[in-house]
Amino acid sequence: MNVAQKLICDHLVSGEMNPGDEIGLRIDQTLTQDATGTMVMLELEAMDLVRAQTDVSVQYVDHNLLQADARNPDDHLFLRSAAQRFGLWYSKPGNGVSHPTHQQRFGRPGATMAGSDSHTCAAGAIGMLSIGVGGLEVAMAIAGEPLYLRMPEIWGVRLTGELPAWVSAKDVILEMLRRHGVKGGVGRIIEYHGPGLAGLSAMDRHVIANMGAELGATTSVFPSDDAVRTFLRGEGREEDWTEILADEDATYDVEDEIELSTLVPLIAKPSSPGNVVPVSEVAGEPVSQVVLGSSANPGLRDFAIVAEIVRDHQSEAELSFDVNPSSRQILEDLTKGGWLFDLIKAGARIHQSGCMGCIGMGQAPATGRNSLRTMPRNFPGRSGTREDAVWLCSPETLAAAALTGKITDPRELPDLLDIDYPKLQLPDSSSVNTAMLESPLPEDEAQRVELVKGPNISGLPELDELPDHIEAPVGLKVGDNVSTDEILPAGARVLPYRSNIEKISEFTFAQVDEEYAERVAALKDGTGHLVVGGENYGQGSSREHAVIAPRYLGLRVVIAKSFARIHWQNLANFGILALEFTEAGDYDDVEQGDTLALDGVRDAVAQGDRMQAKNERSGKTYELRHRLSPRQVAMVLAGGQIPLLRDA
């Protein structure tokens, strides 16, 4: 077996390991962050959970750190009280970004993890099977229920050779995106193997595994080898290491190979992580901002390499050089190693540890100016600036732009500025510091904790069952690859409402159509409405708000050419019927505002996978299909997982 199969096999509680079949997995660990976590905690409350049933469940606070008003700090207090109440770990604001922090403090080779963040897959770096899912599925996992998903294909990517100077792990995942685009990983687990792994540390692998999310993959996995052992030793946790390697005769459903020595610095152009080209092709473009950090380049190495490149130089005059340390622990290491000093001296704005600009929490670029970031995503508007121009690149490429004020192939730095590629000497051990991680309370104490709910923290909306007859207008028609950032934006303006569905629903699809929310809200208590989408509908973040908010506004059915995995699951979890066109051409026939009629919906969903929708304007009838498992069918009929649980 390969590594992915071993991990699945070890945790399989239902189904068969045949690609496409629904399987159930036992979940050892969970991860929630604050932007999705408040909803998860409200779900645990609605489920009357007594205590978390997992080995480790951690509630991180890393997204909503700006605190423009009381809503974010109120959420933090709520999350802390909920963590105490349900027996979770709590990672305080300022402790760091969930993914690298989790890998450093809790990650364990061989374990499974479900996380309400699409980059949960990063933990695959150390031989975990770690999957980003909707909040409700994490809530179920915390309650001890299995995680259900369709058995993915295993995609073996064999790495050979060594990375050249000025090229790093980020360029490996950008190469994957250059080759395969944002849908290349759909329905697959990417397993990296081969002799090229020897040159990649556990944190380099984190970079690669993290942005597997951008390929649409279910997750990515690496073996747990000596590099993982070295990493865990440095974190004072060598005892958590176990070796997990693919069998010598392991095979993969799909195969691919990257010869690392042939890679060049790559960059994703605005506004998709899939728009990858060699840096040299776009060199010379003026740059107004660079932002270093996020879960996509979170390791000490990623900051230290930039620090050594810019050491004794100054960032370009007009440019804003923003640095977001991944965690307090890494900030301590950066301080000890003198790298923080180098960054400050070169003109960096050192921000608090957290996701920050990656999630649009500040650091928005100026109108029409290029921003280069080591982050994982550059979907339109995600930065906070309406017509933004965000590029994704490696720390090396970022450093070159910081010094020149232009997109610059970092391999030019020796000639341009007499800078050699730094030979980093990283410490063997991290500055382990767990004082901002609160451990779960003992059970008797936990039972007495009251949830602390500020005035902005509301409950879940009522979810009624799926109607049998739906005759409703198409409230919105969108194109391919619409991301959850476009369905329900993040950012400093919207994220503070993550605990308040009524209020946050006003921002639904605001990036795409500012009038959508008001238009469909008028139909909320009447016919409701439908949304029509193209390919890969709902890619990106795992936020279930992108489902709960439009559901609150009366969305009952989404018809698309195809769906992104997490969003598709979220739709089912909250009782929205996700249908696919069987004839791609029918997509072109629908116009926004058309009324579609679907008859006998409940029977059709329950008894087969086909149904029809009639377009009252064009007179045309569309053949539609769902891909729901019987488990999901029950959920959708009931109006969602929560009413289903309540009725049980």
Added chain:
Amino acid sequence: MNVAQKLICDHLVSGEMNPGDEIGLRIDQTLTQDATGTMVMLELEAMDLVRAQTDVSVQYVDHNLLQADARNPDDHLFLRSAAQRFGLWYSKPGNGVSHPTHQQRFGRPGATMAGSDSHTCAAGAIGMLSIGVGGLEVAMAIAGEPLYLRMPEIWGVRLTGELPAWVSAKDVILEMLRRHGVKGGVGRIIEYHGPGLAGLSAMDRHVIANMGAELGATTSVFPSDDAVRTFLRGEGREEDWTEILADEDATYDVEDEIELSTLVPLIAKPSSPGNVVPVSEVAGEPVSQVVLGSSANPGLRDFAIVAEIVRDHQSEAELSFDVNPSSRQILEDLTKGGWLFDLIKAGARIHQSGCMGCIGMGQAPATGRNSLRTMPRNFPGRSGTREDAVWLCSPETLAAAALTGKITDPRELPDLLDIDYPKLQLPDSSSVNTAMLESPLPEDEAQRVELVKGPNISGLPELDELPDHIEAPVGLKVGDNVSTDEILPAGARVLPYRSNIEKISEFTFAQVDEEYAERVAALKDGTGHLVVGGENYGQGSSREHAVIAPRYLGLRVVIAKSFARIHWQNLANFGILALEFTEAGDYDDVEQGDTLALDGVRDAVAQGDRMQAKNERSGKTYELRHRLSPRQVAMVLAGGQIPLLRDA
């Protein structure tokens, strides 16, 4: 002569040094920050300024650093282009808070300065005469015009003795506020003298001078003595030092004395800097957040003392421990000295260098929870949280709360936690680094610079002349000590609109009455409206938006019991007539919504200082008085300084 008189005498271009008389002063330096500076730059543009006429004019960017969308970074680019165009220095975002940075890099004993920030007075720490005024007055000063003000009384405060352990400069100014309240300094310059000065460094004096603004003082001054020389030497600028001492026989209009050894740790309770009590009196109150930083405690010493107190301890679990370094320079020093490491290790969230939470740019406290801050102001809602509870204290008191989670007299720390008062060893020299300060462009190059205006940067509103007959409703009646934070809030939501008067006007008085803006906007093109206030109307920040925004909404007259200095000048600058009740009882007769009629206003303003207003509801007639100088009368009649310049 005393120091204040010497400084005034050296710069006097008109008037006599008799308290109450209008004097004109030659201005050597100016300071603008981004929240007020965009308007100043638009004013310079409206004035067709060719080039700054001052010795030193610096445009800082320290307020609007969050960048939730493109508005803030667009402002930064605009300010940079304007600084280049008009021959100003430009301090980049991340370089630091204006006041300490100015003192470190540009402050010169004996110089005058006008700044569009109420804490400009901080520079009095090194023997400058430095006055916070409205933006338009700074624009005039940049253009080489004198600054006009009423000659203040000079208030000599003799300091004797030495501060005890756990008591620091912040407690000196809190003692002043305890004794005299937020109006105690109105119409006065506070001059500190006496043997107690010997124990106060230039940065300690900055703490005291800075919060002179909270006493309502015109400014504060200290002599330029050996402590100032030592400070300038440490900044590599000893050549800028000149000795400026009061003559031995100098006298003061008012006298006061503080024996430093008798001081105890003090704290200002919510929600006024004047609510000062000993810390011991409120000890035990739970604390949810502490925030270290701002221009009120900006020195290396203020951070280092906290670092040494919390070293090897951990901040309390629930509490958020926020640290805002004052500047890149101080952050470099904190890093070099190991203090930053101590702070990080103790659980601090290290934010970018700047004003941050002090101006409501993030760091809002949770609903109903106490926040202790080393900042200068705690006016209601300034933190961003509607019903906030912000307390102002010294770094020592803050550190004690950080460790205990409760308001704690820091003198208890030896007993409580076995912590001795640290004996600080500060470096002799600062990490001088000017790379984020761009010097003025040569004149020929400057002339070719185009202003970079993002879509949010609009011009000044049209300002029509003062009508002769005003018959308009009282759009709002407010009580005593209404601050400019209540007239026009700052904070993350509102500050990004500082370049857009139409949009920002929607927030006018929103803290006090959410419906005000909409209510009076309806009268904008008709009768306009009046506002009635109590004592000390318009205290606090120098923001001229608190005048321009209501003027845009049709405000023509404010009638109050008394006015705060800067706001009163701003009203005249923008053609709003500021009138005082001669009978305090008349204030009680007016009700919000009453229509007041003022006849023959233009002649009354021009020819005397009295006029009458008839209340159409009560039938009562009020005797009103203005205190405008002939120069200001001309301005108000013309509709403001800008129409006056334009007509000239």
